[in-house]
Amino acid sequence: MRPFRISKAQARRVPALGAAFFIALGLFAPQSQAAPIGQASAAAPAAKAAAPRAIPVPKSPEATTGGRPLASETDGTAGTPKAAAAGTPAKSAKQFSAAAAANGCDTSAFTNATGSALVANVKAASLDCINSLFLLTGTDATRAFGEAQMATVANGLRDASAGYPGDNSTSVGQLVLFLRAGYYVQWKYPNDVGQYGSTLQTAIRGGLDAFYAAPHSKDVTQANGDTLAEAVTLIDSAYENGHYTGVVKRLLADYTTSWPSSMTTAVANTETVIENGFDRDGFIPALQADPGFATTMSSFVTRNASLINGGDMVTSIGIQIGNLVAHDQLRAQGRPIVKDLVSRYPLVGATAPLTMNLVWFTENKDKGNCSVYGLCDLPTRLPPLVLTNERTCNANLRVRAQEMTAQQLADTCTSLINEDALFHKVIQDNGAIPGDVNTNLEVVVFDDYYEYSLYAGSMYGIAVDNGGMYEEGNPAKVGNQARFIAHEASWLRPDFQIWNLNHEYTHYLDGRYNMYGDFDAGMTTPTIWWVEGVAEYISYTYRNVRNADAIAEAGKKTYKLSELFDTVYDQTPDANVNSNRIYRWGYLAVRYMLQSHPDDVKAVLAKYRTGDWNGARTLLKSTIGTKYDADFATWLTACAADKCGTLPPVSQAPLCTAADTRQFDKNCRRDNLAATTGNYSYHFLYLPAGVKQLTITSSGGSGNADLYYGGSNWATTSSYQAKSTNAGNGESLTIANPPSGWVYFSLYGQQTFGGTGVTTQYQ
Missing domain, CATH: 3.40.30.160 (Collagenase ColT, N-terminal domain)
Incomplete structure (x- = not known):
């Protein structure tokens, strides 16, 4: 840890030592750039909180960047959603050709075709084939996912959505997944794909507008949910979070626990749209214009509180309510909602990930206003609730x-x-x-x-x-x-x-x-x-x-x-x-x-x-x-070469010289002390006036001896001023400002002990 000693008065506290730097290899994409269906992506960065010190401090292997705890992951729902339409997970990049071949997937159908032929080829491919495209790189990525190609497929989504039947019989799912793959590859390899501009933005809005306008996109069925779940993620992939707050609001408002699993996944995917939306143009103004979005989020949590287990979508979405108090424009909306939730649900147990993450937002994004939320007493309220042993x-x-x-x-x-x-x-x-x-x-x-x-x-x-x-x-x-x-x-x-x-x-x-x-x-x-x-x-x-x-x-x-x-x-x-x-x-x-x-x-x-x-x-x-x-x-x-050597012999305090073997003096020791169970080895020493500190330590030998200090009186288990009662014979007592004159201490046989040494020191 660095540094280790800090003055509370100056509020300097420093992190402790970890084993090493733990560098995660893989994709640290926002979920908008989520990996292919069936392939887990890395968790999104935790928070927007500044690190306490920008220094290379070793951490726990499980430490999060930024320090904000996320929802726990007990059931995986809060992680990257997986649509049921997916076949097998996409393979690693080195296995791409084999994966494509196994899926009957000819990449030239996407890299060499344009216009209506490209749209036809995407619709004709299997979902597994499209899933493999998340791993395209180099010239294949350029030719498959350049802006013109993406705009063509987005327009194809617009045209296909007009007659969307609520299932994937017209291959709308392939078009959505292709667009997701393109945004992902462009995010990961921008130099390969090139920049996206207004042409694609216009086209993707046309495609998504048409899909969400289709009556059957609102069907509460497993078949619709398979495509809808990916279409919700596509909102975030395309950075259109602010444009589709109405879609998110409707899903949150309509959801019930009776919805089929794929529809539930679609709702779970709105968490990414909400979380990333706070960092994207248009999202905050949209929430300003519609205060009902905030209350819909709150209602979603309270209506579905029975689902809360710490790793569920209700917790994950509920945590995002904290972002309302992180922004000046939305704080007035967010404060009463956050206050209600942190008051409504316990700070420990299954609801702790929800309540304590919301608490984090109040402490870090609305500093100095703990009284608004009724949280000023948390430093005294939490320890007895949490530290029960x-x-x-x-x-x-x-x-x-x-x-x-x-x-x-x-x-x-x-x-x-x-x-x-x-x-x-x-x-x-x-x-x-x-x-x-x-x-x-x-x-x-x-x-x-x-x-x-x-x-x-x-x-x-x-x-x-x-x-x-x-x-x-x-x-x-x-x-x-x-x-x-x-x-x-x-x-x-x-x-x-x-x-x-x-x-x-x-x-x-x-x-x-x-x-x-x-x-x-x-x-x-x-x-x-x-x-x-x-x-x-x-x-x-x-x-x-x-x-x-x-x-x-x-x-x-x-x-x-x-x-x-x-x-x-x-x-x-x-x-x-x-x-x-x-x-x-x-x-x-x-x-x-x-x-x-x-x-x-x-x-x-x-x-x-x-x-x-x-x-x-x-x-x-x-x-x-x-x-x-x-x-x-x-x-x-x-x-x-593993020949680092050892410490030189440690000099011990000299043996005490008083004729009475019970008597000690300054900086001296007695060895081989012993007593049977329930009996004492009694001792004393004389302290001159002005002693600031007396230290008595015992160690070594067998059995279990406890150390008692009695001040000016003999020390027993029923009459003492200080004691040290650990397992074994390793005991230590430090007495500040002891009285002058004779003082007394003893070793008590919790179990029969022998061969034990005692040393006394004073300043």
Whole structure:
């Protein structure tokens, strides 16, 4: 994620790290340029919302562009419609000749014919043959779909529609599908086909006007629906959305759940006409002139609410009502309708995709007017409705989740607590930075990326076109709530994983124990080599996962170590900015420095911990400079061969020296502590006046020991001031401003434990 530490006061929140950039290969056409019948097209872009930062941030594999959640896809209805008239899906471009031959399709019938002969050939062809034409390219595309050819077929549609019988016995369907194919190929290969102008526009309006004027185009039958569904999509293909709002309005007004499937598909296809219409000439003026269009959309939703399941056409069409409040000319029409719908239908459950998408429009396209919709309290209203599972890991850590089992919650707590121990072992810090009171972290986990995109923006005011978000807030403010907002990696199921969990938790620890002040303070000079590198290093090390991508990068030797000290986040033409450098090369730089030059790391962190950013920069760029570049290059060669090495032995706190084995002192440890189930290992230490923070940690051994702190009194399970009660023996307590004099703590045998070590530190 980048950046990871943000001041809530300045509303800076930054997306979390994803695995890599996921580049979808295929057609990212608006549905008006939908792929051939039977061949799925890519989803249309989500929203018109601006990205929070125009930078190369790795995302979740399922993240949407723009951040607006779409309708979920439980039944496919909201996806690209498929007409029942289609035979087999069109083949890939390389298989075009074979597909055409298999369908008895001679492309020369369309590339060499003109005038009435072309119209006759289109009508004589099978729908499968016409479907294959969506894949024409080059000179074939030019000769089949040039403007004159398209205008000829559009005029043929006009003539054939006069006697349209309500089925495809006169091959009107072939004419419609040919025109759809032409618009699609022209959109995809404009240099092959050439531009379309007024000649085709006049002809296509004549053809569509004639079709929709034909009495049988209104037949509510399966046979008519087969052609009508494609004719509705053709409205959008031809960019005639504004000219045919009356057709769309009639279909929405007339629809009932008794309509046959092809007629239902025709209605579903109006969603594309509506959505894309808001970006096309003539559509908004048409809606201004006819306010009944907006109320018809609303009535369509409320009449057919029984169909709503999140992935249905009612949801998809209903979401488009939100576009009314996105445009000044239509906002007065849209506000009361949107308010009614978000008040009428629950914010969770089957109706959530409808209501929360409409909420998105109010928040992003009618900003500052939440009171108009009764939505100002969503940040407090939504969490208890959505985050119905919760576990307190210890006094400093809580998990709130949408859908997690008790075992998953427990495992998550254990993972974070044990990672905490590893972090301190690797970094060897001396406790939290003075003045940092971010003692509590809340981890919020949505069920998957879709649910995250649906709710996280409204609940926490963050962008969601990313892989999660860590909010540090103001670490000097008492009561500040640090929060990592995440989602499960649903694409890895049945394995359970919270996307970016360990990486982001390292950021929390790094911000608390290494980086002085808030995020803005830490960005005074380039610190990203460390910030992201240590998060990657701790995450991979704790999970015992080989960082294959980083190791592969090592062999390329793309960067010198001295160059990596200059890595930054901000989007510039400079080579300092790219996701690969930030995460994979950050990992390599930190791993090398921790293993090969730990004293230099300690010196740099000592500067970071006091906010001496310029001093740290001088150490990195002047004191260290380029002197390790050659050794780093040698290390990269070894690392690429899977010989990256290991950390040097970590020095432990010295053993306590007091004769009484119960007594501790500043920065000392006792090993091999033990107690049977239900019994205690009691301990104490003396604190001088003025101690700001006391940290007690336990680890190692067998069984399950819980840690209790009693202040000036003996600590038991019934009398304590703080406790840490995780599974196993990995416990930690940080006590701010403890009293001077003798203080007491104990290990309680939740199960018989032995071989456990305890360390005490204070500042």
